[in-house]
Every structure is written in structure tokens, then in C-alpha cells.
Amino acid sequence: MAKITNYNFKDIVEILNKNPSKENWDMFASALKKTKIKYYKIIWANGGKLNRMQDITRSVAKLYDSKYRVKANVPIFLKMGKKVRGATKYLIGLQILNEVEQ
């Protein structure tokens, strides 16, 4: 198993985007939150109309630092084998950013 310390913020974001498996979320979520990000905001694909599974898998959580600068987008779902589930609980500790899109 890879050591988390070997990965920086950019790497983690890339891994989660590439393969949001449960294993990856379990492994990287805490490291992700140990960086300078403080806020999150969820952006639903297709204007929030979830007609297809893709609309869920394309939705993202925008992550911001304390100065409200966007640092990354991560998916908000995870894969457990063939099953798809949400992954927002991995963002525990972050604060919602209630704000209109800039």
C-alpha cells in the first residue's frame, strides 16, 4: 500500500478524479483535508436535473482555501465494485461556502 505522505494535494485530487474508489477515498480523505482547503461547495451537473447516472458522476465538490480561492474539484461519489454511492461524508470538517458562483 502506498504511503500517503508521498502524495501532495495535486496528486490526491488527480487520483480521486481518476479513480474515486472507496479504497482511494478511505486512504486520501484525511490527507486532502490536512491541506489549506477550508470550504466546499457542491456543483451538480446538468443544472441539478439528475436524469442519468452520468449527471451524478459528473457533479463535483469545489474546494476552496480560507481566502475563498478555488483549489480543486473532486468528485462527490465513490465506487464500490459496481455500486455507486455518494462521498460527501469524506468532506467532514470542511465548511459549506454559501455563495453565488463567481
Added chain:
Amino acid sequence: MEVKKISLLGHKDHGKSTLIGSMLMQTGAATKVRIEEAKRYSKKKGKDFEPAFILDSLVEEREQEMTYDTTRAQMKYKNHAFEFIDVPGHEELIKNMISGASYGDVALLMVSALPDEGIKDQTKRHVFLAKMLGIENLIVAVNKMDMVGYDKKRFTMIKENLSEFLKRINFNLDKVEFIPISAYKGENLTKKSNKIKWYAGKCLADVLCNETKEEPKDNKLRVLVQGMLEDKKNMYITGKIISGKLGVKDEIKAFPSGAVYEVDQIIVKNKKAKTAKSGENIAIKVEGKINEAKGSLMFPKSEKVIPVKEAKSLIFFVRKPGKDITANLYGNKVKCMIKIDKLVETASGREVKRGIAKPLEAAHSTIRLENPMIIEKYDKNRELGRFTLSDENGFFGIGIREG
């Protein structure tokens, strides 16, 4: 803020829902969304604005423009808060009507002023039931005055006809108030109408403000047991004080177990208390072994409370009873028989010479219980003086103990 609960009674098309809609608008309780929606819906149905559409309702109710089930609507007026309870006016939904009306503090009867509507059998049945449930103060709103040109003669005629019936079923007419209104046009609801100048009294809302609920206040201790509760060390009896008050060190007796306890500790909402009063839900710690079942009653040891096997009762039949009759007394189901002593036609208040009750009739009867129970007289203790009746097909009537 105490909310005054007003049961609306009356025939189905006499404007109960319309009244609530107009009251919601005039008191500012209806949200913009609701009013807009009601406007759209009225238009869709090809109508002028119908205030009844503001009410919370089921799709089916709206489509058919009738109330299937009880609805509640709250509003503020001056320093008062009202909750209107809209009950179905249809004969076949009388169980919902009883259920709704039994929550009310004040009864408001709607009677249409239209010549072909007026005082219907259903109007009178509702009033009969209200009286039976213990309502003494009645407000009669004579509605649809706009459609009879705000004619005083029409109003007076309805007032006189109805008063005769009210007297027959023992209403004190001093406690009955008649008000001419138009629920649809909003006249005489929250301010005095200048279209009905001949009417000297107050507007409906002001009359409602002055109404108070008259309930017998029995100060003898009665506790209805809900069950047992246990923590690490102790057992507790939980229950609700129906009347009177309870203190630590009081000696109480339980029915049917017959056990006598000394109250060691009273817990009200998870806090120890020295005393507890009527209406409070409590847990009681007592000395010794305890096991009281749900539905048991507790009362002072010093008082002789005698369970009865027979009780003179007034019964209202929603439908004809079947064979296996059960009385439900404060959560206890007891098999019983009903012997009819005097049958009353509820739409006229007159006695009928018959031995079998038809649906929607009432009877002064004797009920015979399989096991003796504590039943109080309804005019002394409401909660322990009333019961519902069911048979193999479910609910069929209600009763109160008279003598």
C-alpha cells in the same frame, strides 16, 4: 400563546372551507404562495376567486370541492390565536367529523341563508353531537347573506327555527350567538360589515375572542398508567395525571391490581419534583414490588372509587352495531352489551318508540360491561367518562356516562 380551537360544524355545502380561506386571508395568515396558487386554481376551474382553495387539501378534495378529512388552519387575530378545524359535512364521514369536533374548544355552526339550503338534518345532527360532547357555547354563523341580499327576515327566520331545536336538546339559548356573515365576500368576519347595518352585534372574530371553553374541573386525583420504566436501579410507573395533583409521600391505590403504594419519588420530564399536577406526564418511583399494566388507573387510597359493571350512558350510533361489541375506555377494551332505554332521533331531538337504533341515531342506554371498570360521569370527568364503541367491523359509535 394558547390557541383557541374552533370546530366548524354544519352541512357540506354551507361554506365551512370558504370561511376558513377568507379568515386566513383577512388575518394575514395565508402566504403569498398559497393565495397565488388558489387564484391560479380558481381560474383553471373557470371560477372567480374561491377562498376555500387556500386551505391545505388533498388533490381529491380540491377536484371534488368537498372535505374528506379534518383540516386545521391557524391564524392570529388581535391578541388571540385561533385554530379552525374543518370537518367533513358528509354523513358517511361522520367519524372524521366526531374526531375533529372532539378536539375543539368552541363550536361554530355554519348555516346557509339560502332558502333551498337552510337548516338541514345534517346541521342538526352536528349540533346534537356537539352538545353530547359537552359543548355549551355555540356560535351560529348564518352564511351566504350576500346571496339573499343581506335580508334581515331570512336571518331571523333561521335564528328562530334553529333556536327551537336547540332548546329541545337542552341548549341554554343565552349561550348561543347568531351572526350573519358572507364567507365568500368576507363580510362580518374580522370587521363589522356595513352591508348588514341592521345587525347590532360584533363581527365573527370578535365573538370568537370572547368565547371560553367550559370544562368540568374535577380535583380528585386520577392517574392513567402508561406502563413501566426501568433504570439501572429502580422501577417506575409512568402515566399522565388526568385530574387532581400528586405529591411525594401520598398513598395511592391502583385499579385493577388493587395494590397500594406510597409515592417515593415523582419525576416530571426527567427531573425530580415534589408534586405534579393535572395534565403532566410523570414517572413515579414507589416502594416495593410493582407491576402495573398500561390502562390501569391510580387514585388516592383514602377515596372509595367503585368500579361498575353497568352504567347509564348516552350513545351515538354512527352505524348499526354488530354482535361482538367492545367499549374502549381510556385505552382498555372491554366486552359489553347495550340495552337501549330511550331512542332519540338526532335530526329532530325527539324520542322514537323503537328498540333498535338506526345509523346516526342516539340512545339513552345501559351498557353492561363484562369486567367492572371505573367510569366517571362525563359532566364530572371528561377523560374517564367517555368511550368509543366497536364491533367485529370496527368503530361504530361513541358514548358518555350520564348516570
Added chain:
Amino acid sequence: MIKQDLMILEEKSIFILREAKAKFENIAALWSMGKDSTTMLALARKAFLGKVPFPVIHIDNSIDFPETYKFRQDIAKKWKLDLIVADSEIKPDLVGAACCGKNKPETLKKVMDQYGFDALIVSIRRDEHGVRAKERYFSPRDRNFKWDYKDQPAELWGEYSSKMDTKGHLRVHPLLDWNEVDIWNYIKKEKVPVNPLYFSNNGYRYRSLGCTHCTIPLKSSAKTVDDIIKELEETKEEERSGRSMDKEREYVMQKLRSLGYM
């Protein structure tokens, strides 16, 4: 919005909770971590000597707010809750909402079967939504979770229904009489913990909490419980106007409700 007498409401809720507990062998409660179901748990603690004596179920579609998950963790620990997390799928649904349409009731059905619960405490209030005005304190649901709102038990004089067909269950509604503002007054009086999302942050707050998909915040500067109470006294908006679900036609809502939608 009318403020009611909290003592009367509290006594009634405690009575109903105790009645339900005494009546049913295997009872559970739904807990969404929202203000209503958390208030219900606070009431249960009052009714049962400081403990919540039944399991609490969270139907988790795994897209709730992180703040909500945190709240779940903290309160479950603090109040020693017997928490059942029921994993609910997210999938596109007939009303374009991933969460509340049919998926949650299906998950709930599975949990009810798995544990054999015969009664379920649900913290709905009459003032929340039109159809809810018709609810009873004890409301039977059949095996398919259907609510027969046209033929309900009369619920007269404390004689609450306990009848259901086999495999059906009873819904118990101890908060039915409460208004939204009563809940907040009670939270204030009893210091009931609440999810931080209810308070204004950057000029917005959540008035009614669903999951991240179906809930929209409203413009508000209410940063404390007192602020919220004040805001509610003045508002003309309906509580669930921040839920996308209710933007759909009332008809859909009613049908879903009768199908067991919570």
C-alpha cells in the same frame, strides 16, 4: 406563524412517545439529523429518564452535507444512540431528484423488514406541508407503505390505532401539533443541539435540511436561535420552499407521500 404553548406541546409529545413505546414491541425512529427529529430525540430523553430507548435510523443516501455527518457522529456519541445507518442508493429518479423520490422509501422498507420493526416514529409537523395537515398521531401504513388518507382511523379520545395488516407498520407522529417556530423556541429553551447549517454563513442559511442535492439555502442573516425565531415571525415564505422536491407539483408530492415518502 403562531407560537404555541410549549408546555402543552411537550406534554402531548411525551404522552405519545410513551404510548408508542408501551404499545409496540419493536419500535424505531427516523433521524435525519434535522431540527425536528433531533427535537423529538430530546423529548424522548425527557420521556424515558434521559435515554432514547429505541434505535434511530438514518436513511443515508451518502450525499448529505458533511456538517450533517459530523452532527450525526457527535450526537450519536453524546446521547448514546443506537444508530442504524441504512445505506440508500442514489440513482436518477422520476422527479429529477436523486435522493428523496423513491429511493429512500425503498431503503426504509428494507430496514423495516430486516429488523422487523412494527412501528416507526417520524417527526413530521402539520404546518410543514398541505397533505401533512391530514395526518394522524398514529397512522397505519400497509405492507407497501401505502397511506390510505381517504379512510383513516378516527383517533378519538386517546384511542390510537394499533391496527395494521400483517407486515404493515404504524407511523407515530409525536410532533404533529408543533409549528416550525415552536421547534425553535423549544431548541432555545432546552438547548437542543442543532446542525450548524441552520445558521447564517456568508448571508445564507438552510431553513429545512435535506441532502446536498435537494436543499437550497435562503438569504438570511440569522446567526443565532433568537435570530431565527425573529425571522420566522416575520416571514411569509413557506418552510420547504428551499426544497426542490416541493417545486414539483403538489400532486406528485401527495402520491409519493401515500407511497411512503417521508
